[in-house]
């Protein structure tokens with residue numbers, strides 16, 4: 087579990103990036119931070135691996151204050167995936183993936199073998215191993231970025247708009263792939279995005295920021311959709327639009343989260359208004375209300 091306790095970050099130039107922020111990030115779930123530009127999401131993410139240290143308040147991982155941990159060791163034990171993949175252009179794919187294990191002293195042959203296995207894990211052909219990043223598509227580069235983030239077998243994976251730079255179809259593939267990976271690997275994922283639909287698709291917990299870094303609402307996607315906290319959240323999630331990408335539909339068997347094609351994206355058990363609802367079964371492919379399920383990859 088990662089816990090932010092009343093965390094404030096003021097940069098040396100006086101910018102207040104994060105203001106009295108508290109949040110519990112449960113283990114082995116995906117928590118998504120979503121909101122407008124400049125709301126402090128990246129700063130919050132970077133305080134987990136000490137790329138940024140708080141001005142006041144605590145960030146704890148499993149009850150331990152991160153300030154008591156050495157930054158380099160911490161960064162090498164936590165996966166970090168960023169927009170535009172952050173790959174080293176002059177290193178081959180396989181060497182990019184193996185960067186941190188090699189820094190940690192893993193033998194070259196073992197690091198390479200592990201990197202090839204990770205290419206399988208993220209759905210990359212091994213034949214791409216000896217290419218340079220510029221010889222890959224944007225989506226392939228992002229997969230390499232994810233493989234690199236996983237290379238140290240971290241418990242925690244930080245993802246900062248990792249799919250922001252790819253087209254919508256590739257993005258959809260990468261999102262499905264992340265959900266599949268999460269089911270298999272059971273990491274604690276903290277994911278930053280601007281895109282509310284991405285947040286609702288991926289997040290077990292979604293935290294919506296308004297301008298100035300204030301938390302407007304947090305909860306499961308279904309809780310937020312069923313009961314937006316205020317006008318800001320309602321307009322951000324599009325609850326006031328007739329039909330949005332994801333919405334809650336009542337069916338004879340209960341409340342279901344449905345995407346714009348009528349496919350079930352999750353099941354809401356319990357009472358949505360009472361706040362006791364639990365969002366289950368992300369990216370399920372159960373047809374709802376007579377709508378045909380389409381070829382979503384649920385594998």
Ligand SMILES: Nc1ncnc2c1ncn2[C@@H]1O[C@H](COP(=O)(O)OP(=O)(O)OP(=O)(O)O)[C@@H](O)[C@H]1O
Pocket residue numbers: 097098099101102103121122123124125126127128129130280
């Ligand atoms: N090193 C820094 N020095 C000064 N100000 C900074 C620094 N890093 C970030 N900021 C400022 O802190 C605020 C929060 O930035 P941050 O990058 O965390 O926001 P964000 O929500 O991730 O934005 P985006 O979605 O655009 O990436 C912004 O006003 C930003 O300009």
